[in-house]
Amino acid sequence: MKLERFILNSDYATLRSKASMRLTIAVPSTITIPYGSPNAVYSAEAEIPGSASTFFRAMWGYSGRGGVDMSHLRLIGSNVAIAARQDGNEAQAQGTVFCENGKYYAQIIFPGSSFSDTTWTDVGGIYTVDIQTFLDPFRAN
């Protein structure tokens, strides 16, 4: 059988959307992390009903500046690099999305240093994460 043949013959599985949700994270424009302190983590979390065991795809959006103009753009992926400035130089923080025990978490991590204070600038804004869950195709519902 060839790929172009219509799926209605039920020989093939497909993906079925389950639910979607948007999380938002507000990040201040400047973040200072004293040396030896943990990373600065900004996060949001939510339960998506019926999605404790589902596959998900996530897309990031960002209203702020952050090294390049990302207004109205979306980054794809549950993990993303976030262009920003660390002590005056272009650098990257990281955003990640994961689901643990049925709850969805979005985190933005700004690393600190064990040797000196760290300052992140031009990172402020509203970070959004659109999470779409799909039925595990091995399941009926």
Next chain:
Amino acid sequence: MDASHFLFTSDLPIDKIAFAIEGEMTTDADGVAEFTAAHDFGVPVFPEGIWSTDDFATSWTFGTTKYSGDTISVRSSIIGNKTNIVGHVEMTPNTKIRYRVWGFIANSEINTEVPKTGLAVADRFTLDTDYNYPKLVTDGIANKGDTVRVDGLKDMQSACVWADMAGDDQYSPISDGIGEVYGGFGDFAVFDLEENKIDFYDLVGAAQKYYYRIYK
């Protein structure tokens, strides 16, 4: 009922899963577990999937990274090439993990023989418009630095991108923290919803090609 959820239209192809596999593995004393599954498509495959430590009462998506304080406590990735699918999980040592993996091949490989996926339950077609089946708008291969224009991009529902890190037709979902594996973050696609284009950035010089799928 939302009419837009209705599937029975041939305007856009429905996403067809080309393969589906499941299995079990256990993390070793270092907390690492890995599986390799062979396939015989002869062309690159683009995998995604989930894994679970509680028999799928809850699950993690392959490609998930979790930070606990300053360290990564959970990491997983999956990669597909012309012959194999390789899944990788790092977490607590000696943990039994079940995985379910499925994936696609490019529409450009339309003449590739695709066996029945063989999921006895999920294969049953449901002419039920309460469900929204992702409809594939377009797919394709892009090189790093490329800009791809997609009409109506702002109306898309979701998208997937896989990256070929070394130019050897081995693809991983772009969400799997691949930049980290290769020494820095930054391999991503930026979707410009106003200009209806996708820019395939390569900030750290690692990824060579990208495969994308766009859905409504």
